[in-house]
Amino acid sequence: MNYKKMDSQDISYIKSVISPERVLTGEGISEDYGHDELGGVFSMPEVLVKIMNTEEAAGIMSYASEKKIPVVVRGAGTGLVGGAVAVHGGIMLDTTAMNRILELDRENLTVTVEPGVLLMDLAAYVEENNLFYPPDPGEKSATIGGNISTNAGGMRAVKYGVTRDYVRGLTVVVPSGDVVKLGGKVVKNSSGYSLLNLMIGSEGTLGIITEAVLKLLPLPSRTLSLLVPFETMEAAIESVPRIIEAQVQATAIEFMERNTIMFAEDYLGKRFPDTGSNAYILMTFDGNSREEVDRNYGRAADLCLELGAKDVFLVDTEERRQSVWNARGAFLEAIKASTTEMDECDVVVPRSHVAEFIKYTHELAEASGMRIPSFGHAGDGNLHIYLCRDDMDQGTWEYKKQDVFEKMYEKARDFGGLVSGEHGIGYAKRMYLDEQCGPCQMRLMEGIKKAFDPHCILNPGKVVALYGR
């Protein structure tokens, strides 16, 4: 596919429909817009437009469609797979100024938001109103539009599910420039193919999300965490399926290694409650009945001790809560700060296979001589595994990285796992998606892409490549 190189006429046109101070070009565009959080993919857009509403998005999409100019949508740029990088140049639409919370509907328990609202702002807003938006990805400064585009998961998926489970309706600009409304405030929907669910997790390749109706729950009145140290990572993680089986209804079950905790202590300059053990499980319980929450965490604590835990720390003071969860929130940044360059594997496996999988990453680290720290969501099987370059030369790094990735994704497949649990495919993980899905599923995905975007102008080169391989 040959895309149109943008010229002064294109830019004049855009400035005629969008206030010129929101249209940036060339040197005027910060280099930050050329990469995402991980930074492994770099490419600058030709024009950056800070859009304010659906009509602006539709107008630009329509023009771009006519002229065959690529369009990439970007929220807060917290992605890790190059999903929001303009790999073919063209127009980047920055949604961060579309950050209004439009309506809280208490009768339908929904909140309607623009895509640029940050997860942390949404959480604070609904909690002030005694309501609860359960999805809880680690990166709180991501936009809700980005969360929907990757079907972000987060810590509380064990009990509450993922972003998909909380999206009731979307307003979307499709590549033709048409605006469609999918779903709504309704609870049930069996009205044709679920374009709503297809849009969720499609990483900005099928449409531009300009408004979202999200489902809320009552805010649980009691929340409390347990930090449980184990002698070994295997012992820690092997306890997780037992905890699930015991039906104690944990909200979140995270695992963490001592090394990762110590990086976070260094990074934050703050102490973690305990670093005397090799491995930790961090569990959260919530609910509206003190009796039930306490019974559940009590049973989980007893079970962990039976399974060899060295102790159980109750995380119930504000100070301890901050110390533990701030550390958990800083793991990605802390590992990044500990090395020269890194890449990430976001596999998801059935939770009964997490212990074996982590053990396998330790074997790979040993065999490859590469440092491979990890942390993640033991309770839902979604692991975040980091390949650290440290002092390797470029060639060795590229070669070993590819080799280790191949082996990890192959092992995940053996366990009935998938390439990505919550970070998406973007640009960086396409070959692994191909390998997981095989030609038939990829052909179906390509067919869907063509149905939405016949000229492949919306976020080209991502998820399914079509002409952009």
Place this chain on the structure above:
Amino acid sequence: MNYKKMDSQDISYIKSVISPERVLTGEGISEDYGHDELGGVFSMPEVLVKIMNTEEAAGIMSYASEKKIPVVVRGAGTGLVGGAVAVHGGIMLDTTAMNRILELDRENLTVTVEPGVLLMDLAAYVEENNLFYPPDPGEKSATIGGNISTNAGGMRAVKYGVTRDYVRGLTVVVPSGDVVKLGGKVVKNSSGYSLLNLMIGSEGTLGIITEAVLKLLPLPSRTLSLLVPFETMEAAIESVPRIIEAQVQATAIEFMERNTIMFAEDYLGKRFPDTGSNAYILMTFDGNSREEVDRNYGRAADLCLELGAKDVFLVDTEERRQSVWNARGAFLEAIKASTTEMDECDVVVPRSHVAEFIKYTHELAEASGMRIPSFGHAGDGNLHIYLCRDDMDQGTWEYKKQDVFEKMYEKARDFGGLVSGEHGIGYAKRMYLDEQCGPCQMRLMEGIKKAFDPHCILNPGKVVALYGR
């Protein structure tokens, strides 16, 4: 599209790959296979095959694809929109013999089933194992394959969501005859377009579901219902958004009119606990903490009395539970038995608009002189509204039915509602889906259908019509 008329060679081929006693033709096929529960659409398949496994489905699909023979999959035939009727003839695949529960995985809290397992058998099986499959459609003798194909909802959607929320993985034969595995036992998934979620609710038009991995929850230890009589239907339904707002976490909130209850009494030959009021709300509460369940239903009961309820009956004995829920389960059959012919409207509206919508159906009944009883899921906005022919002549019935449907769907759209909450589009509701979605969304759905089924041989003429209009 011209489909191939089946000949003796086709039948010989099928009998060479499937045991001949499971291949029926002509007079050998019961007339039951020509229609579904509602019976408004009638057409016989040319061949009926009782399939036993994925390989058989794939073999037949592959042959049909090559020969351009239509294929329709049918479970228990409990649909209401002609979705499982072979409107273009061809091969019907009956999945009811694929009724094995294959695996209960306690570590991952999943159950793996064949598509022909009946909802009531699945529920009984998991409950014996102290686990819980929350979706609870009224028709317990539907197959789970059918439930997935329509994204069935049911009573407990208020608290637990719909079938979609409990489908983790599917094995699917696509129209080319290829077998794909979508999702798995994993909790999170951000690995390309969600073909899994596209398949759910696609009414057998994109693939043949041959295996499903379903998510389970711990079985709540306490469940109890309240039956609340009101003087008028408006008062009853207007209480529902107040109940939702009060955050009492009801599992189900159903509404029912006296007339409907009395039809059910006649139909079942059993008494309902109370028929002295015009309208009733039936609420269920469940949980693992007696304290919490009791607090919630207590608050709901007090609120209903404040809002004008005439009384509150606790449904906590086995006898009363059976009397109430058996009646609720018989409403559809009872209304059907009360008239000569009927058709159904399954709209879903935001729950804050249910009262207005029901009031509108009463106005339509008045204006049209047609009897229009209704019942349904007040708590999730999904209404089941029945147009009764009674003693109208054919012409009047057809004319009035069309007119009333048009008005109801238009009103639903005005309220931000959708054509179908849980019964699907099938054959009978296509024109209303067209009107709801508009040309852009319909074009996208048609594009998806073409990507999966370029020759439109799988359940042709349903949901999106392509060549079959």
